[in-house]
Amino acid sequence: xxxxxxxxxxxxxxxxxxxxxxxxxxxxxxxxxxxxxxxxxxxxxxxxxxxxxxxxxxxxxxxxxxxxxxxxxxxxxxxxxxxxxxxxxxxxxxxxxxxxxxxxxxxxxxxxxxxxxxxxxxxxxxxxxxxxxxxxxxxxxxxxxxxxxxxxxxxxxxxxxxxxxxxxxxxxxxxxxxxxxxxxxxxxxxxxxxxxxxxxxxxxxxxxxxxxxxxxxxxxxxxxxxxxxxxxxxxxxxxxxxxxxxxxxxxxxxxxxxxxxxxxxxxxxxxxxxxxxxxxxxxxxxxxxxxxxxxxxxxxxxxxxxxxxxxxxxxxxxxxxxxxxxxxxxxxxxxxxxxxxxxxxxxxxxxxxxxxxxxxxxxxxxxxxxxxxxxxxxxxxxxxxxxxxxxxxxxxxxxxxxxxxxxxxxxxxxxxxxxxxx
Amino acid sequence: xxxxxxxxxxxxxxxxxxxxxxxxxxxxxxxxxxxxxxxxxxxxxxxxxxxxxxxxxxxxxxxxxxxxxxxxxxxxxxxxxxxxxxxxxxxxxxxxxxxxxxxxxxxxxxxxxxxxxxxxxxxxxxxxxxxxxxxxxxxxxxxxxxxxxxxx
Numbered sequence: 001x002x003x004x005x006x007x008x009x010x011x012x013x014x015x016x017x018x019x020x021x022x023x024x025x026x027x028x029x030x031x032x033x034x035x036x037x038x039x040x041x042x043x044x045x046x047x048x049x050x051x052x053x054x055x056x057x058x059x060x061x062x063x064x065x066x067x068x069x070x071x072x073x074x075x076x077x078x079x080x081x082x083x084x085x086x087x088x089x090x091x092x093x094x095x096x097x098x099x100x101x102x103x104x105x106x107x108x109x110x111x112x113x114x115x116x117x118x119x120x121x122x123x124x125x126x127x128x129x130x131x132x133x134x135x136x137x138x139x140x141x142x143x144x145x146x147x148x149x150x151x152x153x154x155x156x157x158x159x160x161x162x163x164x165x166x167x168x169x170x171x172x173x174x175x176x177x178x179x180x181x182x183x184x185x186x187x188x189x190x191x192x193x194x195x196x197x198x199x200x201x202x203x204x205x206x207x208x209x210x211x212x213x214x215x216x217x218x219x220x221x222x223x224x225x226x227x228x229x230x231x232x233x234x235x236x237x238x239x240x241x242x243x244x245x246x247x248x249x250x251x252x253x254x255x256x257x258x259x260x261x262x263x264x265x266x267x268x269x270x271x272x273x274x275x276x277x278x279x280x281x282x283x284x285x286x287x288x289x290x291x292x293x294x295x296x297x298x299x300x301x302x303x304x305x306x307x308x309x310x311x312x313x314x315x316x317x318x319x320x321x322x323x324x325x326x327x328x329x330x331x332x333x334x335x336x337x338x339x340x341x342x343x344x345x346x347x348x349x350x351x352x353x354x355x356x357x358x359x360x361x362x363x364x365x366x367x368x369x370x371x372x373x374x375x376x377x378x379x380x381x382x383x384x385x386x387x388x389x390x391x392x393x394x395x396x397x398x399x400x401x402x403x404x405x406x407x408x409x410x411x412x413x414x415x416x417x418x419x420x421x422x
Numbered sequence: 423x424x425x426x427x428x429x430x431x432x433x434x435x436x437x438x439x440x441x442x443x444x445x446x447x448x449x450x451x452x453x454x455x456x457x458x459x460x461x462x463x464x465x466x467x468x469x470x471x472x473x474x475x476x477x478x479x480x481x482x483x484x485x486x487x488x489x490x491x492x493x494x495x496x497x498x499x500x501x502x503x504x505x506x507x508x509x510x511x512x513x514x515x516x517x518x519x520x521x522x523x524x525x526x527x528x529x530x531x532x533x534x535x536x537x538x539x540x541x542x543x544x545x546x547x548x549x550x551x552x553x554x555x556x557x558x559x560x561x562x563x564x565x566x567x568x569x570x571x572x573x574x
Contacts, residue, residue, distance in 0.1 A: 209519035210489050217518075217541045218435040224543050225442070252541060 008052035009139045010132055011035040015045045016059040016089070025057060025089075025124060032125050034132070046070040049084070055131040056086045063088065063102060075109035081142045085131035087113045198266065205259050212255060219248040250380075257384035260315070261369060264392045269309045271396065273419040276349065277303040279310065280338055283318050290336075295325040300339035304347045306416040312392045313416075316400075317351070319385040320412050324353035327379055327410075342418060349414045357406040367400070389414075424567075425451045425558070428481035430462040430498065431516075432490050436539065439546060440485075446543075447551040451558065454478060459493025462486070463501050466508060468568065480567040481511065483557050486533075488517040488524060496527055503532035510566035512557050 014026055014036055029036040035054075039045040042062065049056060063071075078084060086106060106112050111134065115127055223245040227238060277299065284290045284297050291297075306313070325334035334353065341348045358366060358373065365371045369387035393400045393414055404410040427444075431437050437455055444453060456462050462484070465472045472478040484502070488495035495515070502508045514535040515528050528536050534557070540546050 206521060209521065210517070213518045213541075214433055214436070217439075217539060218433075220541045221435075221439050221543050221546075228543070249541070 010054040011037055012055045012057055013045050013048050013053050014038045014057045015062040028121050043070050046074045054135045059089045082138055083111050085111045090114050090116050209259055216248045216252045220245050254382045257382040261384050261388050264388050269395050271307050273305055274308045274310050275305055295334035298337040304340040304342050305419050306347045307419050308396050308416050316389045316392050319389050320351045327355040329356055345418050346415050347418045352411040354409045357410055358404040359406050424480050424482035426479045426481045427451050427453050428484045429455045430486045432457045443546040443550045446547045449554045458491040459498045462498045484513045485516045486513055499531045508566050510563035
């Protein structure tokens with residue numbers, strides 16, 4: 001009786017007031033390894049049953065003289081899965097009217113089995129086993145239902161969480177689309193501003209080229225007229241007039257070169273395949289300073305074509321060729337050779353001269369705007385030509401550089417992509 | 423026969439150089455000068471102070487600067503080309519720089535030629551001589567001017 005309860009749902013609760021059956025029934029069951037608990041009366045049985053029970057085993061006389069409301073109430077309050085088996089041990093012979101009525105009442109509330117005494121041991125055991133088995137199924141059902149409840153609850157939690165995530169996702173989407181809109185707006189505004197700035201710069205350079213060159217032209221021409229028409233000019237005055245004329249010519253060239261540079265930095269660059277050889281022949285043909293007897297330009301045919309913006313490349317090569325024939329020591333005839341070299345999808349265009357060369361310390365800075373190595377009286381120029389070359393080549397995705405031997409000549413190179421892959 | 427050259431130029435210096443170059447080049451065509459765009463339109467149309475054609479004859483050639491007070495040169499050109507009476511009047515743009523947009527607009531608007539003012543007087547004389555030889559000697563134009571309309 002003191003053995004620890006192993007399975008509260010599989011125990012048999014027994015009420016047998018005479019003590020006779022109870023004792024023997026409990027012993028019989030325990031001998032069969034069925035858990036049994038003897039209760040002193042129905043209220044105690046009800047109390048134990050409310051904690052959990054497999055089968056109720058009650059002797060009829062136990063039902064006869066006691067207050068049975070608690071048993072009826074216990075059976076009434078069973079959960080939907082439960083149909084607690086109740087085995088009543090009847091006394092042989094007649095059942096009183098009252099007793100029969102009560103048993104009928106019980107039968108409506110529970111699975112009642114009547115076992116008539118005297119009772120064989122095996123009858124009791126098999127009846128109890130059958131009842132426990134049925135009860136076992138009920139408990140399984142209860143556990144399954146509990147599991148189902150748990151799963152449903154879990155599902156509900158997850159659904160709620162999912163809905164929350166969806167709401168958050170929606171909010172995030174809204175925020176992102178708002179950001180995208182803001183970004184687009186910013187881009188639109190910036191583009192408009194840039195376009196405006198560009199238009200202003202354009203207007204600015206337009207005004208420079210028109211309005212600033214007018215007065216310069218006047219200075220040049222008036223000084224020229226004076227030099228041409230004044231026969232009685234002192235030599236010193238004539239020299240001053242010459243200086244005015246030269247200074248204004250120089251300023252005019254400077255303005256034009258600055259405009260070219262700003263155009264090179266801003267203008268749209270449209271790349272296409274360019275026939276380098278044809279382009280260089282055209283440039284040489286156009287400038288008498290690049291032709292015999294003033295100079296000799298040797299072109300190592302064939303020259304490889306490149307990918308470039310033709311107008312910009314023309315500007316670059318013109319600048320390099322005119323530098324090549326300009327920076328030559330007095331008395332030496334300029335000799336320029338042009339050739340191309342292909343390497344890994346890149347064409348390197350070489351322009352090599354026999355000029356004065358460039359000292360190593362000046363080789364970097366000559367590409368900066370307004371940088372000059374020589375005074376204008378030695379070699380005239382604005383110091384912008386190579387800056388235009390560098391800016392333009394870089395805008396076409398190429399590179400420019402040089403190798404030079406001071407006193408013997410300079411080799412400028414331009415790297416541009418080849419139209420032929422590999 | 424028209425021989426008058428109409429110079430539309432707001433810079434007195436450039437007017438001076440032009441007169442001098444014409445003289446040096448031996449161009450003896452009468453020269454009329456107007457110094458803003460509105461005056462140019464009035465002159466061509468024979469309006470207001472230019473109504474008297476004996477004093478302000480129909481021009482044989484217009485030398486037109488682009489940067490002008492009141493009405494820009496490009497608008498003067500457009501005005502001339504939008505009036506069928508003047509469809510044959512040669513208009514030569516003579517301006518400070520060869521700006522790509524100006525070149526395109528000028529030709530799109532019906533300019534006959536586009537010249538940049540040289541800064542050397544000798545070059546200006548040579549240019550003036552070529553202009554006279556080409557536009558006033560070699561070139562042919564349909565009849566134009568107010569009487570051209572009445573002939574239709």
